[in-house]
Amino acid sequence: MVTRLSTYFLRTLRDDPSDAEVTSHRLLVRAGYIRRQAPGVFAWLPIGLKVKAKIEAIVREEMAAAGAFEVHFPALLPREPFEATGRWEEYGDALFRLQDRKGADYLLAPTHEEVFTLLVKDLYASYKDLPLSIYQIQDKYRDEARPRAGLLRGREFTMKDAYSFDYTDAGLDASYQRQRDAYERIFSRLGLEYVIVKADAGAMGGSQSEEFLHPTPVGEDTFVRSAGGYAANVEAFTTVVPEARPIEGLADAVVHDTPDTPTIQTLVDVANAHHPRDDGRPWTAADTLKNVVLALVALDGTRELVIVGLPGDRDVDLKRIEVAFAPAEVEAATETDFAKNPGLVKGYIGPWSPAGAVLGEESITGIRYLVDPRVVDGTEWITGANEQGRHVFGLVAGRDFTADGVVEASTVVAGDPAPDGSGPVELARGMELGHVFQLGRKFAHALGLKVLDENGKLVTVTMGSYGIGITRVLATIAELNNDDRGLVWPLTVAPFDVHVVATGKDPLVFETAEGISAELESVGLDVLYDDRPKVSPGVKFGDAELIGVPIIVIAGRGVGEGTVEVWDRRTGEREPVAIADAAETVARFRSV
RNA sequence: CGGGGCGUAGCUCAGCUUGGUAGAGCGCCCGGUUUGGGACCGGGAGGUCGCAGGUUCGAAUCCUGUCGCCCCGACCA
Numbered sequence: 001m002v003t004r005l006s007t008y009f010l011r012t013l014r015d016d017p018s019d020a021e022v023t024s025h026r027l028l029v030r031a032g033y034i035r036r037q038a039p040g041v042f043a044w045l046p047i048g049l050k051v052k053a054k055i056e057a058i059v060r061e062e063m064a065a066a067g068a069f070e071v072h073f074p075a076l077l078p079r080e081p082f083e084a085t086g087r088w089e090e091y092g093d094a095l096f097r098l099q100d101r102k103g104a105d106y107l108l109a110p111t112h113e114e115v116f117t118l119l120v121k122d123l124y125a126s127y128k129d130l131p132l133s134i135y136q137i138q139d140k141y142r143d144e145a146r147p148r149a150g151l152l153r154g155r156e157f158t159m160k161d162a163y164s165f166d167y168t169d170a171g172l173d174a175s176y177q178r179q180r181d182a183y184e185r186i187f188s189r190l191g192l193e194y195v196i197v198k199a200d201a202g203a204m205g206g207s208q209s210e211e212f213l214h215p216t217p218v219g220e221d222t223f224v225r226s227a228g229g230y231a232a233n234v235e236a237f238t239t240v241v242p243e244a245r246p247i248e249g250l251a252d253a254v255v256h257d258t259p260d261t262p263t264i265q266t267l268v269d270v271a272n273a274h275h276p277r278d279d280g281r282p283w284t285a286a287d288t289l290k291n292v293v294l295a296l297v298a299l300d301g302t303r304e305l306v307i308v309g310l311p312g313d314r315d316v317d318l319k320r321i322e323v324a325f326a327p328a329e330v331e332a333a334t335e336t337d338f339a340k341n342p343g344l345v346k347g348y349i350g351p352w353s354p355a356g357a358v359l360g361e362e363s364i365t366g367i368r369y370l371v372d373p374r375v376v377d378g379t380e381w382i383t384g385a386n387e388q389g390r391h392v393f394g395l396v397a398g399r400d401f402t403a404d405g406v407v408e409a410s411t412v413v414a415g416d417p418a419p420d421g422s423g424p425v426e427l428a429r430g431m432e433l434g435h436v437f438q439l440g441r442k443f444a445h446a447l448g449l450k451v452l453d454e455n456g457k458l459v460t461v462t463m464g465s466y467g468i469g470i471t472r473v474l475a476t477i478a479e480l481n482n483d484d485r486g487l488v489w490p491l492t493v494a495p496f497d498v499h500v501v502a503t504g505k506d507p508l509v510f511e512t513a514e515g516i517s518a519e520l521e522s523v524g525l526d527v528l529y530d531d532r533p534k535v536s537p538g539v540k541f542g543d544a545e546l547i548g549v550p551i552i553v554i555a556g557r558g559v560g561e562g563t564v565e566v567w568d569r570r571t572g573e574r575e576p577v578a579i580a581d582a583a584e585t586v587a588r589f590r591s592v
Numbered sequence: 593c594g595g596g597g598c599g600u601a602g603c604u605c606a607g608c609u610u611g612g613u614a615g616a617g618c619g620c621c622c623g624g625u626u627u628g629g630g631a632c633c634g635g636g637a638g639g640u641c642g643c644a645g646g647u648u649c650g651a652a653u654c655c656u657g658u659c660g661c662c663c664c665g666a667c668c669a
Binding site for chain 2 (some may be wrong): 011013014015016017018019020021039087090091093094110111113142144145146148153220318319329331435437465467503504505506534535536537538539540541542543554556557558565
């Protein structure tokens, strides 16, 4: 059936909506695809649903090809399964919680691991049933602290989430690989550039995890990559650990007066001015050891101080540190924290003092002390002497102090070596479109999903979880495919295959446009026909450009001479052709 | 949660400083003209000025409180 614009439920806006900043949001609202319902929550209009359905169809095809079966769970779920895995608490404020009339707790699912696991537990009990991959396309809910950028970061969003079930680690590897391969095909078909990066397994638990990031400056994730092929989310980046150096023969540590040096820069200046190195090389920030006081806030609200030591030329990366302490949150220590620990001399904190170790679980303060991986045995540092205005020079790791452990505490900077030896890394921003994840046995264990193996023994199932943000993908495609006049969809996801425009008032124009629409439809194309009477050509052209169907057929002043125009929005090419050749020209344009 | 901005017609906004009958453009309805780049003429419908309280003879405008939204940051399986 040809869709007629005169009666279609579509209304374009002449002005940009005042609450939309990013391009995809602005154009999707203006062209009548979506409407804002609440912050981060959107209603889908017919033309928007069509694009969404096209993306979902591609995903469904590739899921089927990967051997996954589609199911559908409610978005509204009871508390108990999430209680069993601990995620009712772990999710914190990001979880939408609600109660029924009896006061029973429910949630709007942020993701569905628990209920998929329980479904399989309900129905399967034998290794013979495995492997199994099942998925759904369903709306997810996360109460983001600040939804933004329209569909790119909503509180309700559509996600394809797949789950695999195996009873051996090798089986999980294979299932993971199948999903990963499917993702590569999906993003290729959608025409989206992507980088597969190593990801932090995070609070989900599990081992192997990779993200599919679309490189874009507006992305919310920072990742690194090397020319040699290494790619990782900065949160998952691991520092190349230098070789330990011999301690024998190193000079003794010396305490110097370094008045008014609360910052690394002031310290370096004073050190060079008053305590220069013997070898003539100037001191740099990299020679200093910066000790930063942080507070770990556990889920139950308890607060523990921890001190992190890192080279002075590096900044603390709280996100990277948080990976090590998940699910606890990490924040900078407050004045109150310092007041409770008078042993800490702000600006002059260090692990060593003449009276003994100051930092560490076995020290005077008893505060846990962790260092950056670069602080290996035999390295020498300038660091605080735990007295106002004094620093200790030549403090040797492994001789004068030892840490309780190592933590990835520092920011990653361009030029840092990749851990696999593939060269220096560069930093880039990316939008997370997909995530593949080896969950392992965490969920199966918590929920008691076990099967009998070949030997009749109960074994816990191992799982994978695989997500694609459908609505985020849609917004990303819109973000990528537009010009100053509107959207320009790729053929694969365009809401219609061709947009026929009738301009003028000549009945012959409308007859011609009708005929062409019918002909295009008869060869299997989905046609949007602008049959609106008494609407000026400028308005029709403007709407066609805004809506973004890539191929437009214009019936207008040429019909008297037997011609129409076929217009490829993607290239800007407009070609007058005989009416009889219109369908063929459309087909030719579609084939490139 | 910190910082900034904004709530007036369906949409985009003016009016507020200096209180005095609620405005414009677009959109919508009726009639007519127009038809290849967001036409025009005439007539019309449409708003508790976010909400509550206060000051005042009188509040969209001044004061207090409150709610909401947008942007930047923090946060974000």
